[in-house]
Amino acid sequence: MDVRRANKIAEDLEQFILTGEYADGERLDEVKLAEQFGVSRTPIREAFQQLTVSGLVEQLPRRGVFVRQPGPVELLEMFEYMAEIEAVCGRLAAKRISDEALGLLEEANAKCEEAVQKGDADEYYRKNEQFHHLIYKQSGNGFLEQEAFRLHRRLKPFRRIQLHLRGRMKQSLAEHKAIVEALNDSKPEEAANALRDHVAVQGEKFHHLMIKMKSAAE
Amino acid sequence: MDVRRANKIAEDLEQFILTGEYADGERLDEVKLAEQFGVSRTPIREAFQQLTVSGLVEQLPRRGVFVRQPGPVELLEMFEYMAEIEAVCGRLAAKRISDEALGLLEEANAKCEEAVQKGDADEYYRKNEQFHHLIYKQSGNGFLEQEAFRLHRRLKPFRRIQLHLRGRMKQSLAEHKAIVEALNDSKPEEAANALRDHVAVQGEKFHHLMIKMKSAAE
DNA sequence: AAACTTGGTATTGTATACAAAAAAGTTGAC
DNA sequence: GTCAACTTTTTTGTATACAATACCAAGTTT
Numbered sequence: 001m002d003v004r005r006a007n008k009i010a011e012d013l014e015q016f017i018l019t020g021e022y023a024d025g026e027r028l029d030e031v032k033l034a035e036q037f038g039v040s041r042t043p044i045r046e047a048f049q050q051l052t053v054s055g056l057v058e059q060l061p062r063r064g065v066f067v068r069q070p071g072p073v074e075l076l077e078m079f080e081y082m083a084e085i086e087a088v089c090g091r092l093a094a095k096r097i098s099d100e101a102l103g104l105l106e107e108a109n110a111k112c113e114e115a116v117q118k119g120d121a122d123e124y125y126r127k128n129e130q131f132h133h134l135i136y137k138q139s140g141n142g143f144l145e146q147e148a149f150r151l152h153r154r155l156k157p158f159r160r161i162q163l164h165l166r167g168r169m170k171q172s173l174a175e176h177k178a179i180v181e182a183l184n185d186s187k188p189e190e191a192a193n194a195l196r197d198h199v200a201v202q203g204e205k206f207h208h209l210m211i212k213m214k215s216a217a218e
Numbered sequence: 219m220d221v222r223r224a225n226k227i228a229e230d231l232e233q234f235i236l237t238g239e240y241a242d243g244e245r246l247d248e249v250k251l252a253e254q255f256g257v258s259r260t261p262i263r264e265a266f267q268q269l270t271v272s273g274l275v276e277q278l279p280r281r282g283v284f285v286r287q288p289g290p291v292e293l294l295e296m297f298e299y300m301a302e303i304e305a306v307c308g309r310l311a312a313k314r315i316s317d318e319a320l321g322l323l324e325e326a327n328a329k330c331e332e333a334v335q336k337g338d339a340d341e342y343y344r345k346n347e348q349f350h351h352l353i354y355k356q357s358g359n360g361f362l363e364q365e366a367f368r369l370h371r372r373l374k375p376f377r378r379i380q381l382h383l384r385g386r387m388k389q390s391l392a393e394h395k396a397i398v399e400a401l402n403d404s405k406p407e408e409a410a411n412a413l414r415d416h417v418a419v420q421g422e423k424f425h426h427l428m429i430k431m432k433s434a435a436e
Numbered sequence: 437a438a439a440c441t442t443g444g445t446a447t448t449g450t451a452t453a454c455a456a457a458a459a460a461g462t463t464g465a466c
Numbered sequence: 467g468t469c470a471a472c473t474t475t476t477t478t479g480t481a482t483a484c485a486a487t488a489c490c491a492a493g494t495t496t
Contacts (some may be wrong), residue, residue, distance in 0.1 A: 223480085259482090
């Protein structure tokens with residue numbers, strides 16, 4: 001099926017923004033982007049509309065569009081929200097997860113463990129992602145799953161940073177095990193709490209990193 | 219400040235879709251809409267991009283855009299999600315709510331009570347909305363607040379239907395009181411549970427209505 | 437009669453032209 | 467040298483033109 005051009009452009013731009021290729025406040029030049037993508041301004045502008053709704057970009061009338069990286073406060077809010085969303089997924093998944101999915105979850109976790117032993121942060125990152133996506137799915141609520149997925153994606157670049165902190169991978173893995181256990185025992189509240197804490201700690205680690213970076217800059 | 223034209227058009231179209239003015243699967247005609255709004259196709263198309271991201275409309279390449287009303291399953295999923303989101307708001311608000319906001323909440327609830335006595339469903343609806351928005355805000359998380367607001371808005375037309383069910387307003391009011399109490403006593407889990415149930419029952423009532431409508435149609 | 441062309445029409449997607457507004461640059465007064 | 471008014475240049479927003487594709491209906495073939 002022929003994907004829409006504007007969609008593809010929007011995705012590309014989203015990628016650039018999420019990976020931090022474009023700095024906060026930077027103006028996105030219509031004509032320059034049109035040249036880069038080898039199209040006219042029209043599809044570029046359509047892509048801008050999409051990015052605006054996603055909140056990755058801000059349109060000021062008659063001024064242009066500017067990338068909008070979340071500030072420290074918004075970022076903490078997003079992490080808190082993510083923690084709560086995952087907790088909800090866990091709570092529902094504890095009631096609804098299938099044996100098969102539980103097997104897949106343990107499998108993904110085993111791969112995480114391998115990655116920890118190899119000290120391969122990238123591999124850990126990928127398998128960790130699978131682990132979480134599985135839980136989203138097992139919430140049994142497609143809408144919730146999509147929302148969780150969306151936010152997870154949005155926070156990707158910020159989550160990645162703190163994974164390289166000393167001992168974080170090992171700790172993360174231990175948390176995973178607690179989560180699997182709660183799901184296996186069909187204990188909704190425990191699963192929710194385990195997942196909330198697991199994600200919240202990411203936010204805290206990130207917060208910690210931010211403060212360090214800030215004081216280092218002074 | 220001069221609002222963007224495409225934004226305004228998108229809002230208008232969103233309104234039409236949310237109020238059910240456009241049926242599910244209906245194609246939105248670019249040229250017809252362009253005439254109606256007195257603009258060219260360009261701003262219409264930009265509005266379409268926004269609606270697509272919001273999920274209110276689906277774009278099939280080279281075919282056009284079609285309104286996408288949520289089906290029964292998706293609707294139930296959305297209600298469940300809403301219930302969980304509100305529960306989260308309640309949990310956080312119980313820890314963070316200010317005395318002032320608590321006063322406003324009781325005030326809004328008193329207005330709800332008046333509306334019940336007058337049997338004014340519309341007035342009840344408005345005050346009920348204020349009540350919920352206050353709780354979103356008191357979660358102390360702006361991002362969460364926005365997400366809750368967005369979904370609340372999306373579910374508006376479906377929530378409205380079930381409010382006219384016999385005795386629903388009175389029951390709803392009683393639930394409100396339990397919520398206020400939990401917030402007042404700073405009991406996060408109770409607030410969360412009260413809010414979850416309060417919203418979940420809306421979903422159930424709606425589900426019930428759907429089945430009735432379906433069987434009536436046979 | 438069903439399925440398969442074929443020509444015509446309508447509709448989408450993209451480029452481009454043009455108008456309106458903002459930004460940048462220039463001149464001139466003090 | 468600084469600031470203000472004016473001019474030029476960019477840039478955004480919108481309309482329109484045009485190409486490519488999908489849709490539809492009549493006619494043709496099997």
